[in-house]
Amino acid sequence: MKSSIFIIMFVLSTIMVPAQKKNNHNSIVSEGFIFTPQHEHTHGSSIVSLPNRDLLAVWFQGSGERRADDVRIMGARLENGRKEWGSPFLMAETPGIPDCNPVLFLNNNDKLFLVWIAVQGNRWEGSILRTRTTSNYNNPGAPVWEWQDNILLKPGQEFVEEIEKKFSEMPRLTHGWAEYAPRYDDMIKEASKNEVHRSIGWMTRIKPLILSTGRIILPLYSDGYNLSICAISDDDGETWRPSKPIVGRGPIQPALAQRKNGDIMAYMRDSGDAPYMVQKSISKDNGESWTYAKKTNIPNTASVELLVLEDGRWAFLGNDISDGRYRLVLMLSDDEGETWKWKEYIENDDKHGGGSYSYPSLIQTSDGLLHLTYSSNTGQTEKSIKYVVVDPDKIK
Numbered sequence: 099m100k101s102s103i104f105i106i107m108f109v110l111s112t113i114m115v116p117a118q119k120k121n122n123h124n125s126i127v128s129e130g131f132i133f134t135p136q137h138e139h140t141h142g143s144s145i146v147s148l149p150n151r152d153l154l155a156v157w158f159q160g161s162g163e164r165r166a167d168d169v170r171i172m173g174a175r176l177e178n179g180r181k182e183w184g185s186p187f188l189m190a191e192t193p194g195i196p197d198c199n200p201v202l203f204l205n206n207n208d209k210l211f212l213v214w215i216a217v218q219g220n221r222w223e224g225s226i227l228r229t230r231t232t233s234n235y236n237n238p239g240a241p242v243w244e245w246q247d248n249i250l251l252k253p254g255q256e257f258v259e260e261i262e263k264k265f266s267e268m269p270r271l272t273h274g275w276a277e278y279a280p281r282y283d284d285m286i287k288e289a290s291k292n293e294v295h296r297s298i299g300w301m302t303r304i305k306p307l308i309l310s311t312g313r314i315i316l317p318l319y320s321d322g323y324n325l326s327i328c329a330i331s332d333d334d335g336e337t338w339r340p341s342k343p344i345v346g347r348g349p350i351q352p353a354l355a356q357r358k359n360g361d362i363m364a365y366m367r368d369s370g371d372a373p374y375m376v377q378k379s380i381s382k383d384n385g386e387s388w389t390y391a392k393k394t395n396i397p398n399t400a401s402v403e404l405l406v407l408e409d410g411r412w413a414f415l416g417n418d419i420s421d422g423r424y425r426l427v428l429m430l431s432d433d434e435g436e437t438w439k440w441k442e443y444i445e446n447d448d449k450h451g452g453g454s455y456s457y458p459s460l461i462q463t464s465d466g467l468l469h470l471t472y473s474s475n476t477g478q479t480e481k482s483i484k485y486v487v488v489d490p491d492k493i494k
Contacts, residue, residue: 346391
C-alpha cells in the first residue's frame with residue numbers, strides 16, 4: 099500500500115511541476131504547463147507581464163467552443179520569483195453564453211485590459227466584444243475588476259466602399275463559377291451593405307499594437323466576412339472606432355508589427371483558398387487603412403503571432419505547415435520580416451498521431467527573454483496551455 103501511494107505521489111509531482119526543460123533545444127530556458135492537462139477544451143491563450151513582474155495568462159475553457167454554453171475565461175498567475183503557476187481562477191463568464199478568445203494588455207497608464215467575445219446565438223458571426231479593466235491587479239490570484247462594458251463598433255459606408263475598392267484592385271479569381279453560384283468576391287461585397295452584420299461578429303485573437311503616440315490598435319476579424327479590421331483608440335482605451343477593413347480572400351486573426359519607417363505590417367492566418375499561406379497587409383497611416391492582403395511564402399493553417407524585439411529583430415510564432423497543427427515554429431528576422439534567417443521548432447511531432455499546438459501568444463520581458471503560451475492538445479485528457487521561455491540569442 100505504501101509503495102502504491104509513493105508511486106502515485108511521484109507521478110503527480112512530475113506532472114504538476116512546470117518549467118522543466120525536457121529537450122535539447124539550446125534556446126529554451128524552461129517549459130511546462132500552466133495547469134495539469136485535463137479533458138476540457140482549452141484554447142486561445144494570451145499573456146501579459148505586469149509592472150510588478152508577475153505574469154498573467156488567460157485562455158477559454160469548457161466542454162467545447164461556440165456551441166458549448168459553459169465556456170468561460172480562465173486565468174492564472176506566475177508570481178515574480180516563482181517557478182510554478184498558481185491555481186487557475188475565473189476571469190470572466192457571461193451566463194449561458196460561450197466566452198472565447200481573450201486578450202490581455204496594459205495601456206500607457208498601466209491599466210489592465212481583458213477583451214474577449216461573448217458568442218451570441220452560438221455563432222461566431224453573432225459575437226459581441228466585451229472588456230474588463232482594472233488597476234487593482236498586484237495581489238495574488240485574480241485581478242479585482244473595476245469596470246466592465248461592451249466595445250461596440252459601427253463601420254459605416256466607408257466599409258462598403260473599401261471592400262468594393264480593394265476587391266477591384268485584387269487579381270481576379272481563376273476558379274470556375276456558374277450563374278447559380280456567384281463569385282466569392284461579389285457575395286462579400288453584397289454582404290458588406292448589411293448595417294447590422296457589419297456591426298457585430300468582430301472577434302479578438304491577438305494582442306494590440308501600441309504606437310509611440312499612445313494609439314492602441316486592436317486587431318479583430320470576422321468569420322462572417324472572412325476578413326479583418328482593427329479597433330482604434332486614441333484615448334487609452336476609453337473609446338474605440340473601426341479602421342477600414344483589411345480586405346482579401348480569407349485574411350483573419352491579424353498580428354501587428356511596426357517598421358522603422360512607420361509602416362504597420364499585419365500577418366494573418368489564411369482562411370481562404372489552398373495553398374494555405376500566411377497573408378500580409380500594410381498600413382501606411384497608423385492603422386486607418388490597409389492594402390489588400392496577399393499570400394506570403396510561409397505555410398499556415400492556424401493563428402500566428404508577431405513581435406518586434408527590443409534589439410529591432412522581429413519574431414514570428416506559428417504553424418509553418420499547411421496540413422495540420424503538429425508543428426510550431428519560432429522564427430527571427432533582422433530585416434523586418436523580409437526574410438526569416440533563424441528558426442527553432444518549439445513543437446515538432448509526427449503528422450500522424452501527433453499533438454496539436456496552436457493559437458500562440460508572445461511577449462518579451464525586460465531581461466530579453468521571450469515568453470510563449472499556446473494551446474497544447476495531445477489526447478482526450480491531455481489538454482492544457484503550454485508555457486515556454488526562450489532566449490532569442492541562442493536560436494541558431
